[in-house]
Amino acid sequence: MHWRPMQKHWRVGGHLAVSHDFLGMGMYEKQVSKGHLPYCYLKVRLDFEEDVDPTDIDIIIFKHIVLQAVQSLFGEAASCTPIDVLKYRQTNREAILRVSSRYFTKLWASLTWYSCYSEQSCAFRVLQVSSHLMALAANSRQLSLA
Amino acid sequence: MAAPMKHAAPVGKLVFEKSNFNDKKSRHLQHITDHYFNYSVETMLPGCEFLPSDIQVPLTEVEAFVSYKVPLAEIIKPDFLQAFVKRGKLYMLSHGMQIDTQDCAALLPTGILILSLTKDSYEQLGLEGKVANFGDKKTCKYVIEINVKDHTFVPGKKRYERIKRCLTEHLQLTFDFLLTWCPGDAKVSPASVQCYFQCNGFLCNRLPIMRKQKDYEDLAIPVISSDNPTGEAESCCDSMEFYEWLGACATEVDLSATSLDSYTSSYICPAPRELKDRCVTWTSKGMLTCASIIDVLTKLRQIVQKMNLPWVSLTVHGFMDCPVSWGQREHSFYNNGDNLYTFVIFPNNDYWLYSAIGSKDVCV
Numbered sequence: 001m002h003w004r005p006m007q008k009h010w011r012v013g014g015h016l017a018v019s020h021d022f023l024g025m026g027m028y029e030k031q032v033s034k035g036h037l038p039y040c041y042l043k044v045r046l047d048f049e050e051d052v053d054p055t056d057i058d059i060i061i062f063k064h065i066v067l068q069a070v071q072s073l074f075g076e077a078a079s080c081t082p083i084d085v086l087k088y089r090q091t092n093r094e095a096i097l098r099v100s101s102r103y104f105t106k107l108w109a110s111l112t113w114y115s116c117y118s119e120q121s122c123a124f125r126v127l128q129v130s131s132h133l134m135a136l137a138a139n140s141r142q143l144s145l146a
Numbered sequence: 147m148a149a150p151m152k153h154a155a156p157v158g159k160l161v162f163e164k165s166n167f168n169d170k171k172s173r174h175l176q177h178i179t180d181h182y183f184n185y186s187v188e189t190m191l192p193g194c195e196f197l198p199s200d201i202q203v204p205l206t207e208v209e210a211f212v213s214y215k216v217p218l219a220e221i222i223k224p225d226f227l228q229a230f231v232k233r234g235k236l237y238m239l240s241h242g243m244q245i246d247t248q249d250c251a252a253l254l255p256t257g258i259l260i261l262s263l264t265k266d267s268y269e270q271l272g273l274e275g276k277v278a279n280f281g282d283k284k285t286c287k288y289v290i291e292i293n294v295k296d297h298t299f300v301p302g303k304k305r306y307e308r309i310k311r312c313l314t315e316h317l318q319l320t321f322d323f324l325l326t327w328c329p330g331d332a333k334v335s336p337a338s339v340q341c342y343f344q345c346n347g348f349l350c351n352r353l354p355i356m357r358k359q360k361d362y363e364d365l366a367i368p369v370i371s372s373d374n375p376t377g378e379a380e381s382c383c384d385s386m387e388f389y390e391w392l393g394a395c396a397t398e399v400d401l402s403a404t405s406l407d408s409y410t411s412s413y414i415c416p417a418p419r420e421l422k423d424r425c426v427t428w429t430s431k432g433m434l435t436c437a438s439i440i441d442v443l444t445k446l447r448q449i450v451q452k453m454n455l456p457w458v459s460l461t462v463h464g465f466m467d468c469p470v471s472w473g474q475r476e477h478s479f480y481n482n483g484d485n486l487y488t489f490v491i492f493p494n495n496d497y498w499l500y501s502a503i504g505s506k507d508v509c510v
Binding site for chain 1: 161163169244351353386394398399412463467482483484
C-alpha cells in the first residue's frame with residue numbers, strides 16, 4: 001500500500017528537538033491527514049425478501065454479486081476495479097468490503113441500486129462505513145442494555 | 147467505475163503521532179483524559195501465551211449505569227449538582243439518540259452540559275446556542291453549552307431561572323442516560339449516583355461490561371520499528387499499513403486464507419513479517435472511564451518490558467453519537483461517527499498514537 005495523503009502537515013522535532021537529541025530519544029513526529037486515505041471500508045449485509053438457505057451464498061458468490069452490482073450500474077470496465085471482501089459471515093451474509101477511496105462513492109451507489117439476484121428480490125444494507133478498518137471493530141449504536 | 151471520483155468528500159481524518167512516554171511534554175495522559183466517553187477498549191499482545199490476570203482488573207471495576215427517561219431539568223437541580231457534579235467527575239451521555247438527526251445531550255466531567263439539538267427543538271427551547279459545524283440548511287443542528295459548575299449557576303440567579311424555565315415549560319427534553327461517576331472522596335461509592343436516581347423515582351440499572359478474549363496461534367505479524375514509522379528502510383513496515391493490519395485483526399479478518407491473487411480478497415499481512423506462536427487479544431465494551439484506561443496503559447507499559455514483547459496495542463473507541471470527541475471539540479455523524487485512538491507501545495517507552503475522527507470533526 002502506498003500511502004499518500006492529499007494534504008499533509010509535518011511537524012518533525014518541533015518543541016522537543018533539543019532535549020530529545022541530548023537524551024538520545026526519538027523525535028516527536030506528527031502527521032495529519034485530512035484528505036483521502038487510501039481505502040474505504042464498508043460493512044454491508046445482503047438481505048433477501050424471502051428466506052434463503054444460508055449455504056446458497058458463499059463468499060465466492062457474494063463477491064460475484066458485488067461485482068455484478070457494480071457492472072450493472074457502471075459497465076464492464078468497472079469490474080476491473082479491485083474490491084476486496086475482507087470478511088464474510090455466511091449465516092447472515094454480512095461482509096466487510098475494501099475499496100480504493102476514489103471508487104467508494106460508486107461502489108456504494110452500485111450496492112444501493114442492486115435489487116435482484118437470480119430472480120429473488122434482495123437489498124444491500126450498508127451498516128457502517130469508514131476510512132479506518134479499525135473503526136469497524138466496534139459500533140456503539142449496537143450497545144445492548146440487557 | 148472506470149472514471150474515479152476524485153473530488154468526492156473524504157470519509158475520515160487520521161492523525162499519527164510518535165513520541166516517548168518519558169518525555170515531559172508528552173500528551174498521552176491528556177489525550178486519554180480528554181476523550182471522555184469511551185465505548186470499547188481492545189488490546190493486542192503479540193507473542194504472549196496467556197493474558198496477564200491483573201490487566202483486566204481496572205476495567206472490571208468500572209461502575210457504569212443507565213438511567214431511563216431523565217428530564218434535563220433533573221440534572222440542573224441544586225442537590226444533584228452539589229452532590230455529584232461538584233464532588234467528583236460525572237460523565238453522562240444520552241443513549242439511543244442518533245446525533246445526525248435527533249437531539250443528544252452530554253454532561254462532561256468539567257461541568258459543561260452540551261445539548262446538540264435539531265432546529266425544531268432549538269427553536270422551541272429558546273436558549274441561546276450556535277450553529278453546529280455539521281449539516282446543511284436542511285439538517286441544521288444547534289449546540290448549546292451550559293456551565294453547570296459556574297458559581298453563578300444557582301437558584302435565584304437570572305440565568306439559572308431562565309434555563310430552568312426553558313427546560314420545564316418550553317420543552318421538556320428527556321433522555322436515557324449512560325453515566326459513570328468518579329467521586330472525589332475515595333470513601334464514597336460510585337454507586338451513590340444510582341441510589342440518587344432510584345430514590346427520585348427513575349429506573350437506574352447497572353450497565354454490564356461485555357468481555358471477549360481471542361487467542362491466535364501461529365499468527366504472522368508485521369515487523370515495525372518505533373524509530374521508523376514511514377517504513378523507508380525495507381526492514382520494517384509502514385505505520386499506516388500496520389494500522390490497517392491492526393484493524394484487520396480487530397475485525398477478525400482471516401488472514402491465513404488470503405493471498406495476493408485470491409478472487410475474493412487481495413489483502414495480506416504487510417511485509418516484512420514474523421511468525422508468533424501465540425497472540426492474545428481482548429476487548430471490553432460498555433462505558434469505560436478515562437482513569438481505568440490510564441491504569442490499563444500503565445500495566446501494558448510494564449508488561450511489554452517485563453515479557454519482552456515487540457509491542458502491544460491499546461485501542462479505544464468512543465461513542466458514535468457523542469456531541470464531543472476530545473475536550474469540547476464538536477463531534478458529529480456524517481458517513482460515520484468515528485472517534486477512536488490507538489496506542490502502539492514499544493519496550494523502549496516510545497509510542498505511536500493514531501487518532502481517527504470523522505470527516506466533519508475538528509482535528510485533534
